[in-house]
Amino acid sequence: MLTVEGLVKRFGGFTAVNNVSFRVEQGEILGLIGPNGSGKSTIFNMLSGTLIPTAGSILFNGAEIAGHAPHRIINGGIGRTFQIPRPFHRLSIFENVALAGYYGQGRHSRARADEAAERALAMVGLPTDRHASVDGLGAAGLKKLELAKALATGPKLLLADESLGGLDEHEMDQAADMLRKIRDELGITIIWVEHIMGVLMRVVDRVMVLDHGEKISEGLPSAVASDPRVIEVYLGTDADSSQAAAAEARRKAGV
Amino acid sequence: MNFRNAAWATGLVGLVALPFVYREPYHLHILVLILIWSFAYTAWSIMGRFGLVSLGHGGFMGVGAYVTALLWNHLGVSPWIGIPVSMVAAGMLALVVAYPCFRFRITGHYFVLVTLALSGIVLQVITATRDYTGGSLGYTPNRAPSGKGLMALQFDDKTTWYLIALGIWVLGLLIWRWVDRSMSRYAMEAISEDEDAAAAAGVNVTAEKLKITLISALMTALAGALYCQYQMFISPDTVSGIAVSLQMVFAVIVGGLYVSLGPTVGAVITILLAEVLRIGFGTKAVGWDNLVYGLLLVIFIIFLPKGILGSILDRLKTQPKPSGMK
Numbered sequence: 001m002l003t004v005e006g007l008v009k010r011f012g013g014f015t016a017v018n019n020v021s022f023r024v025e026q027g028e029i030l031g032l033i034g035p036n037g038s039g040k041s042t043i044f045n046m047l048s049g050t051l052i053p054t055a056g057s058i059l060f061n062g063a064e065i066a067g068h069a070p071h072r073i074i075n076g077g078i079g080r081t082f083q084i085p086r087p088f089h090r091l092s093i094f095e096n097v098a099l100a101g102y103y104g105q106g107r108h109s110r111a112r113a114d115e116a117a118e119r120a121l122a123m124v125g126l127p128t129d130r131h132a133s134v135d136g137l138g139a140a141g142l143k144k145l146e147l148a149k150a151l152a153t154g155p156k157l158l159l160a161d162e163s164l165g166g167l168d169e170h171e172m173d174q175a176a177d178m179l180r181k182i183r184d185e186l187g188i189t190i191i192w193v194e195h196i197m198g199v200l201m202r203v204v205d206r207v208m209v210l211d212h213g214e215k216i217s218e219g220l221p222s223a224v225a226s227d228p229r230v231i232e233v234y235l236g237t238d239a240d241s242s243q244a245a246a247a248e249a250r251r252k253a254g255v
Numbered sequence: 256m257n258f259r260n261a262a263w264a265t266g267l268v269g270l271v272a273l274p275f276v277y278r279e280p281y282h283l284h285i286l287v288l289i290l291i292w293s294f295a296y297t298a299w300s301i302m303g304r305f306g307l308v309s310l311g312h313g314g315f316m317g318v319g320a321y322v323t324a325l326l327w328n329h330l331g332v333s334p335w336i337g338i339p340v341s342m343v344a345a346g347m348l349a350l351v352v353a354y355p356c357f358r359f360r361i362t363g364h365y366f367v368l369v370t371l372a373l374s375g376i377v378l379q380v381i382t383a384t385r386d387y388t389g390g391s392l393g394y395t396p397n398r399a400p401s402g403k404g405l406m407a408l409q410f411d412d413k414t415t416w417y418l419i420a421l422g423i424w425v426l427g428l429l430i431w432r433w434v435d436r437s438m439s440r441y442a443m444e445a446i447s448e449d450e451d452a453a454a455a456a457g458v459n460v461t462a463e464k465l466k467i468t469l470i471s472a473l474m475t476a477l478a479g480a481l482y483c484q485y486q487m488f489i490s491p492d493t494v495s496g497i498a499v500s501l502q503m504v505f506a507v508i509v510g511g512l513y514v515s516l517g518p519t520v521g522a523v524i525t526i527l528l529a530e531v532l533r534i535g536f537g538t539k540a541v542g543w544d545n546l547v548y549g550l551l552l553v554i555f556i557i558f559l560p561k562g563i564l565g566s567i568l569d570r571l572k573t574q575p576k577p578s579g580m581k
Contacts, residue, residue, distance in 0.1 A: 074457040110438065
């Protein structure tokens with residue numbers, strides 16, 4: 001579904017993403033992890049058109065989308081959420097989502113936008129009341145709204161950016177289940193960026209690990225969690241000499 | 256809602272009937288001015304309400320007025336054709352200035368500065384080409400031969416002008432309402448808050464901003480052309496320039512930026528203020544209106560940011576009616 005080849009992004013002399021290639025298959029949930037500043041969000045921003053890649057190609061269903069404007073990419077079937085929710089405060093919850101339903105799906109009709117909004121809101125479990133204000137939402141509610149906006153654009157591929165930051169454990173589990181439900185019920189392929197490895201490992205099919213803009217590991221969650229290079233990156237120890245660290249990483253990863 | 260529609264209909268019938276009942280020319284003249292300027296202010300507020308603060312609208316108004324008048328005087332083109340041509344010219348000017356701004360994300364204060372320059376440039380062009388435009392002395396469209404008034408869009412009686420101005424004013428309100436109820440409003444509200452997030456919702460940010468700017472510029476040029484046809488005299492000070500742009504901002508903020516009749520309330524206040532100063536103090540008060548505008552603008556931005564009408568409507572909405580009233 002998505003084939004990324006040799007993706008590079010430089011900001012001046014700093015290389016944020018260095019020659020990253022990966023594939024995402026139809027219907028899978030790919031986890032994307034890595035420490036702060038490892039280039040996860042930069043990759044997302046290039047996939048969604050917010051940033052223009054310095055080099056490389058992004059093929060989505062066989063078509064090159066690297067460097068396209070965000071609205072074109074969204075309309076082409078890639079939806080995204082932001083790491084920090086970015087709701088529109090001057091619009092109601094429903095209007096926020098209806099906007100995405102209208103502009104994200106080729107501006108068909110208002111009725112279709114409203115319908116998309118109702119479905120997306122019901123999916124994430126927010127009220128479909130037309131006038132409820134965004135200001136009444138807490139952290140978990142804002143994350144749900146962010147997800148509903150992305151869903152309303154009718155994506156085939158969903159880029160979920162660290163959707164769990166700022167949630168408690170129960171809310172985290174709920175949100176993780178939600179992503180799984182979106183994949184299972186709507187058939188939407190998902191790339192999920194997340195800091196909290198435990199929850200992520202439980203839900204994703206495959207994991208890709210980034211460090212300093214480079215891909216250092218990729219594979220099944222269990223394999224990645226015991227990859228010495230990943231452990232080194234996450235725990236900052238020499239993996240060979242520390243079995244304890246490896247065990248700790250596995251425990252943390254929940255595998 | 257029905258009550259509201261009925262109120263609108265009654266008000267409109269009353270306004271249409273007015274000049275047939277009441278014929279005091281000076282008062283009708285003031286009303287015509289109020290209606291034309293209301294239309295211009297409404298045009299400004301259509302983009303201004305979304306944070307696209309333009310100080311270039313004096314430029315669009317000047318293009319509307321001068322292009323129409325120049326075509327008539329020099330080429331004998333009827334304003335019926337000249338006005339659309341002038342609107343196209345203002346629209347193209349708007350696109351040429353706005354497209355790079357929106358494409359390269361020139362927003363906020365920087366956008367204001369670019370539009371301010373636009374006002375200045377139009378003013379400079381008018382004064383520099385004084386052989387054609389009369390420069391700062393002003394310009395008068397040629398009188399049409401008798402019997403050709405309709406073709407030249409020149410009418411002597413106030414009633415005709417009053418009805419034209421009323422029609423334009425209603426058109427402005429309808430456009431305002433159309434934008435207000437369209438998905439474009441959602442998109443523009445979203446854009447004014449967060450352009451990246453709006454783009455992530457699928458909004459073509461540049462195109463939406465251009466669309467709203469274009470609508471606003473076309474309307475403003477129409478206002479300028481009609482003002483010219485009505486007054487039969489234009490000068491850079493009255494239809495172009497930075498002072499006119501500032502006057503638009505002032506009137507809309509005083510009246511209310513986010514309500515459809517706000518710009519109209521602003522027009523009533525600014526024009527009555529200017530007239531009172533003119534009549535009360537005569538030539539001693541030349542330029543005083545701008546001084547008062549400036550002072551009031553500061554006071555309003557601090558104490559009544561939603562404007563007079565906006566604040567009144569807010570208060571009516573939030574305060575429950577006393578139980579005795581029905």
